[in-house]
Amino acid sequence: MKFAIRTENLGRKFGSTVALNGVGVEVPEGAIYALVGPNGAGKTTLIKLLMNIFWPSEGSATVLGQDSRRVAAGVFCQIGYVSENQEAPDWMQVGEMLRYYRNFYPRWDRDLETQLVRQFDLPLDRKLKHLSRGMRMKAAFASSLAYRPHLIVLDEPLSGLDPLVRDELIVGLLDRAPETTVFLSSHDLAEIEGFSSHVGFLEKGRLLFQEEMASLTARFREVTVTLNGPATVPAGVPSSWLQVEAADSVLRFVHSNYSEDESPAELATFFPAARDIRADAMRLREVFLAIAKSNRGVGQSESEARPSLEVKA
């Protein structure tokens, strides 16, 4: 498998603060990879390391086959980068900005530019500083997509935007998705759930796991076991069961390694007196909450032992 982005044991310190620690991200070519995590998890730092804005304190990263420390003009011709925190040439009009950027990209597609301007309804004669936040973000998208980049890197691109603009941007992005790799960060799971093919979860500078979205949602199930008598948390619960709770005659937990073929039989064996066993699909947000809570609720060594928290390619 070829990777558009690959990091190995990537770390970054700011003074004595560890922003990233031993991160190993693998973004297959053609994927829409969502890097999620709470604010302050290190998502922006990771992206800035990939974009050669920061240099790693340890480990290494490759972007489109190039060492991140050598990512420069030649590689940036193939990368479209949009960040909510990035400054813009505010003094320029939208049209002026697009004309200016044309000079930097040999593969700039004027037809696509026109199409994006129309799609995003961009006012070409307005200065960027006079645009709303959503419009500015749309202008940034247009200027980062018009040269058909091989890799699109988005740092919290949809944060704080109204739903309409968010949908417009996602549609614009998905239109380009077949010909590119997308790597985006977000702290809002709901906004990436619908279109991401891969997901990685970063917390406190560590990558807790990464996985294909389909595989992740397939193996996580909220299991509800209804017993005839009062339920108690049984001894010897497998480590793949997270957040095991008992109330009245009901036992609930999150199964992090559910298999349609094997798990029903396994559960039936574990709960022979069960009146009913249900395994419900979970939304991504619920999966992450389960992982995050589980991770916070146990010691580090214990959490590392859990299969649900292992990094999976």
Add this chain to the structure above:
Amino acid sequence: MRQSLAIFAKDARRFWLEILICVALLIALVVVYPSTWSVAGFPDGVGRVRFFGGAGPTGILAGVLVVLIPIAWLVLIARVVHCERLVGDTQFWLTRPYDWRKLLGSKLLYLAAFLYVPFFVAQCALLREGGFQPFHYVGGLLFNLLLLTAVGVLPLMALATITRGFGRLMLVLLGVALVIVAALITSFVMPSHVTSSVPDILSGDLALTVIFCGSLAAIILMYARRSAKAGWLLLIAITLIMCSTAYFDPDSALVDHYYPELSPIAAAPVRFAYGAQGLDQPGASFTDDKHAVDIAIPIVASGVQDGYVAIPEALKIIMTNASGEKWESPWQGYMTERILPGMHTTWIHFRMRRSVYEQFRSMPVTLRIPIATTMARKAGESVIPLQDADFTVPEIGVCQPRRWTFKPDEMMGITCRSAMNEPQLTYVSALWTQGGCEAGAAVDQNHVVTKSWVGELGPGPAELGITSVWDADVNLSQPKYAQSEQERWSLCEGSPMRFTQYLPAKRLREDVTISGFRLPEPANGTI
């Protein structure tokens, strides 16, 4: 190239107002500055700006322009560098395919187009206005641009690269200025008898090289790596190196080499000897610094051949007594003195620590005084009648008479304009005529020759200046006070003026030895 031109065009569009202001100020200077040439003593060059009242409103305006132009350039440089600032991690251009070489190239192109070219054109225009043919001074014009680059453009650009914006840059400039002032103040506080002050041998060029190379390195480092920490360290190091020269003059270590000792068998081009006779006796006096004593010793200089002038530049004192105790001063600058053929009494002044003075005053000492001297030889001479208008003097430039402020119809000397620099060292003599000038410089009247020096020995191709035309006053003082109208002396139109140029010929070091010398008692108090 396309990328560089795109960035250049973008910057030009964005900073059109800054560009316009810079160009307008230069145009104003070209228009206003020549009007100050008719006013004697108006300053020239960026280093000697004064608001000379006599120059009137245009003089004040010219002085203001000479100050405003560098400020406008500072804004121009800072704005264009900060447009793609190098400090920070959120700039729009960081993730665009900017090649740092092309980015730097575009900024240099911008400075070339909107700073250097207008400045060059303005300098040419001023030269033409001053009566000079710019084509003859291309070397000087380019050298002036090089100096401007070394001490102005590159350091400012380097500071702009390590700052986030104009406000921060101004704070850093303030900080650098404070450090330099502190270094100067502390060097002045240091007793002068332990510091050296000798003519510039290498330190000037060294300082320029350090600033030029250091600033250039910082700029390249910042554009190539955006390593603000490294950029800061480099610029702090440059500042500290420059400040250290306030305490240690590297030239003092070079004097012995630069002024070779005169061979004992060679004929001395100038002879120095102890000259105490009559009223010319050694003296001592306290200084404001209570730990130091100033000593003055008369020296007779002779033996200068016709066509030469001796210019003592530095000296040091080596003092020994019968007990074998020895004291040696650092090299000290000589007071400006130019010794022509004939016998002249000159004075050596040096400063010594009071404790050393006390140590040596009780018994006779032997003084050995090496004097570093430059010999200059006559390179040309012209005799030109004084004219009541602009007149050209070879090797100097264009001169015009200076007049008394309170008697504007009488001439007192001349003011000369030279191109790119002070003129070559020139000895000027003029004939004053007793009585008025009604009959011109009549031969049957009494005449007195007055003399003056103008210019400097071996000036470079140019001296750093906002203006390309330099003024030099030739002060030919009236021979003596006139008791009556008949006795007054006049500098008349048509009076011959002799201009003798000198070029550096030889450097040498010659010792004066004084045996059995007793340090004099201080004239301004007892110890």
